[in-house]
């Protein structure tokens with residue numbers, strides 16, 4: 001299916017690896033021009049080369065920390081200087097650290113968690129929306145987590161900061177609908193990215209088990225009986241960014257092999 005977004009311009013945040021990179025790859029496969037960003041330049045350059053090599057897409061990349069508002073503003077300005085516009089924003093960042101008890105989280109820990117997932121999303125939207133409003137076309141897709149559907153044990157900071165993103169996104173989706181700008185959120189369950197590989201390797205070492213045994217504990221509680229592939233999330237991001245998703249806004253969609261047990 002042609003998604004109808006050839007020559008659109010997308011900024012994909014936190015995209016040198018994992019879910020951001022898979023989303024960028026899916027958009028590039030549709031002929032979208034891309035701005036990638038992450039903090040580490042080496043992996044970022046490798047991702048840009050891989051994506052342009054595989055798809056032929058025009059790819060611009062910039063080392064940016066999404067918790068820094070000045071970095072975000074510079075990223076959006078550089079994108080508009082290079083490509084003349086910005087049509088699609090995919091927000092994404094790293095994940096906050098696990099927490100044993102809420103009493104252990106300091107003021108600074110709260111601020112860092114909120115800056116990482118909530119303020120980065122707000123600041124990216126603030127920077128791109130004026131451009132989208134001017135052209136009366138825009139797509140914003142947030143990469144969050146199933147923690148917004150069902151709190152995950154030990155991920156207090158993720159549970160709190162990401163549900164706030166859902167409140168923010170639903171609210172601005174109403175405000176922006178008349179400008180033909182959609183705002184949707186995708187919620188990965190367990191998807192085999194570098195982050196999950198590293199986490200499961202570390203757990204295997206700590207618990208004296210194999211990585212396969214640790215992964216089996218994840219997949220046992222997933223109705224599909226397997227962990228997800230990054231491109232399975234990337235495909236949904238590209239669809240929500242497409243012409244075909246023109247009447248879909250304010251939604252929160254899990255990509256989790258059936259892991260969430262509730263109705264929505």
Ligand SMILES: NC(=O)c1ccc[n+]([C@@H]2O[C@H](COP(=O)([O-])OP(=O)(O)OC[C@H]3O[C@@H](n4cnc5c(N)ncnc54)[C@H](OP(=O)(O)O)[C@@H]3O)[C@@H](O)[C@H]2O)c1
Nearest residue numbers: 014016017018019038039040065066094095145191193195
């Ligand atoms: N994979 C899953 O199963 C899963 C499930 C639920 C939610 N999530 C969430 O989805 C997001 C992406 O996860 P992933 O699995 O794709 O992780 P990943 O494979 O570790 O990739 C993370 C990417 O984000 C970049 N990044 C991290 N912090 C950043 C920052 N402050 N500014 C700019 N870029 C930053 C990293 O590059 P640099 O480190 O070089 O900056 C890297 O490109 C995370 O928030 C994670 O918690 C993942």
